[in-house]
Amino acid sequence: xxxxxxxxxxxxxxxxxxxxxxxxxxxxxxxxxxxxxxxxxxxxxxxxxxxxxxxxxxxxxxxxxxxxxxxxxxxxxxxxxxxxxxxxxxxxxxxxxxxxxxxxxxxxxxxxxxxxxxxxxxxxxxxxxxxxxxxxxxxxxxxxxxxxxxxxxxxxxxxxxxxxxxxxxxxxxxxxxxxxxxxxxxxxxxxxxxxxxxxxxxxxxxxxxxxxxxxxxxxxxxxxxxxxxxxxxxxxxxxxxxxxxxxxxxxxxxxxxxxxxxxxxxxxxxxxxxxxxxxxxxxxxxxxxxxxxxxxxxxxxxxxxxxxxxxxxxxxxxxxxxxxxxxxxxxxxxxxxxxxxxxxxxxxxxxxxxxxxxxxxxxxxxxxxxxxxxxxxxxxxxxxxxxxxxxxxxxxxxxxxxxxxxxxxxxxxxxxxxxxxxxxxxxxxxxxxxxxxxxxxxxxxxxxxxxxxxxxxxxxxxxxxxxxxxxxxxxxxxxxxxxxxxxxxxxxxxxxxxxxxxxxxxxxx
Numbered sequence: 201x202x203x204x205x206x207x208x209x210x211x212x213x214x215x216x217x218x219x220x221x222x223x224x225x226x227x228x229x230x231x232x233x234x235x236x237x238x239x240x241x242x243x244x245x246x247x248x249x250x251x252x253x254x255x256x257x258x259x260x261x262x263x264x265x266x267x268x269x270x271x272x273x274x275x276x277x278x279x280x281x282x283x284x285x286x287x288x289x290x291x292x293x294x295x296x297x298x299x300x301x302x303x304x305x306x307x308x309x310x311x312x313x314x315x316x317x318x319x320x321x322x323x324x325x326x327x328x329x330x331x332x333x334x335x336x337x338x339x340x341x342x343x344x345x346x347x348x349x350x351x352x353x354x355x356x357x358x359x360x361x362x363x364x365x366x367x368x369x370x371x372x373x374x375x376x377x378x379x380x381x382x383x384x385x386x387x388x389x390x391x392x393x394x395x396x397x398x399x400x401x402x403x404x405x406x407x408x409x410x411x412x413x414x415x416x417x418x419x420x421x422x423x424x425x426x427x428x429x430x431x432x433x434x435x436x437x438x439x440x441x442x443x444x445x446x447x448x449x450x451x452x453x454x455x456x457x458x459x460x461x462x463x464x465x466x467x468x469x470x471x472x473x474x475x476x477x478x479x480x481x482x483x484x485x486x487x488x489x490x491x492x493x494x495x496x497x498x499x500x501x502x503x504x505x506x507x508x509x510x511x512x513x514x515x516x517x518x519x520x521x522x523x524x525x526x527x528x529x530x531x532x533x534x535x536x537x538x539x540x541x542x543x544x545x546x547x548x549x550x551x552x553x554x555x556x557x558x559x560x561x562x563x564x565x566x567x568x569x570x571x572x573x574x575x576x577x578x579x580x581x582x583x584x585x586x587x588x589x590x591x592x593x594x595x596x597x598x599x600x601x602x603x604x605x606x607x608x609x610x611x612x613x614x615x616x617x618x619x620x621x622x623x624x625x626x627x628x629x630x631x632x633x634x635x636x637x638x639x640x641x642x643x644x645x646x647x648x649x650x651x652x653x654x655x656x657x658x659x660x661x662x663x664x665x666x667x668x669x670x671x672x673x674x675x676x677x678x679x680x681x682x683x684x685x686x687x688x689x690x691x692x693x694x695x696x697x698x699x700x701x702x703x704x705x706x707x708x709x
């Protein structure tokens with residue numbers, strides 16, 4: 201049965217955001233026929249807009265759904281997302297201003313641009329581009345999963361085309377305003393998204409505990425119910441999971457800003473100071489994430505019974521809020537899907553247009569042709585993500601997303617370590633990347649792609665970390681061998697002065 205009150209509120213807010221997305225083409229207007237303007241908004245975003253953009257980029261609808269779902273199903277293990285989003289920002293503070301500086305100097309649009317310039321290797325740059333696109337596609341698809349659960353909670357269900365039609369309409373609108381407005385659209389709509397999410401969480405923290413007898417009662421109910429789950433969960437993390445928890449948090453922190461959409465947000469800022477300010481301010485979202493995770497315990501205490509843990513938060517909102525406010529909350533989740541999905545598709549399109557199409561298919565293309573190719577690619581990427589959801593079970597997208605984190609971590613030696621040293625040999629980096637990708641995929645495959653935790657030497661840890669260690673060992677050994685054999689290392693197009701931090705010239709917004 202359709203909840204019309206919630207649905208009407210949802211549609212009004214969704215329509216408002218869609219209009220903002222189209223209007224964004226006029227906001228801070230630039231020549232959108234250029235990739236640097238369409239895909240990076242002219243590198244013009246100051247502290248406030250970058251904060252909203254990165255927040256909207258990293259804290260997605262699936263985060264809003266999946267983190268409390270993991271807490272609902274397994275308890276304390278689900279809180280790994282909180283420390284990893286705390287650990288990541290010192291990393292951003294130290295590393296990303298340096299990457300921005302060299303990217304600005306050489307007009308690098310993507311991380312593959314930097315890798316090609318730094319190591320003089322088209323093959324290594326192609327590997328980085330392919331990895332970024334592979335890791336991004338299922339991530340976009342999972343944003344659709346978040347929207348699906350929201351629509352189902354409001355009673356929008358059916359069979360065949362009628363079941364998928366609302367989702368298709370939502371992403372046609374997303375595709376249209378991303379095509380016309382580029383990165384400016386998600387930057388502007390991220391402001392609305394974050395306001396709605398903060399409003400929803402603040403109200404939830406006040407209303408739901410008051411109705412359930414306080415946080416003491418919530419934790420007590422969770423501690424009683426979690427051991428009865430299959431597999432059993434726990435309110436307190438068991439010692440056997442310490443290594444898995446720690447490596448998962450640390451590995452996820454290292455991986456987060458290697459994703460193309462996160463780097464696109466960094467490249468679009470107007471300077472290193474803006475990046476550093478955001479590294480100091482973005483932990484506010486980590487506090488929000490901790491509150492979001494608590495929704496899983498609240499759903500247990502409220503005796504929410506759902507077929508899938510991913511439906512726990514929508515069901516909780518319907519049970520605890522009046523219909524009109526549930527509509528606001530559902531709009532926050534859905535818009536929280538559109539913003540990152542838009543940035544992800546732009547990032548993937550930038551990689552394809554600049555580092556695959558221009559590099560290997562049409563090297564003589566003009567800047568306007570490059571931008572046009574990226575715009576078309578962004579549509580194809582969204583269509584592919586939509587096809588994932590319509591034709592392939594959602595669990596497959598989740599499994600691929602687990603691989604995404606393992607895969608993207610294998611680009612760390614080329615991108616991050618490469619910012620500080622040219623010692624590594626380009627061939628060693630390429631072979632190390634390949635070993636890490638194969639080993640990481642193998643570990644995930646042995647779990648049936650149901651987990652990213654794998655035991656090596658009797659220690660259960662994040663497969664991405666194990667694969668990265670194998671990657672680094674290969675890089676170091678082969679670099680010694682290749683250097684001793686005097687194998688050509690390629691030319692470095694960058695200079696030490698290119699990494700110097702410069703002052704912003706744009707306004708602080």
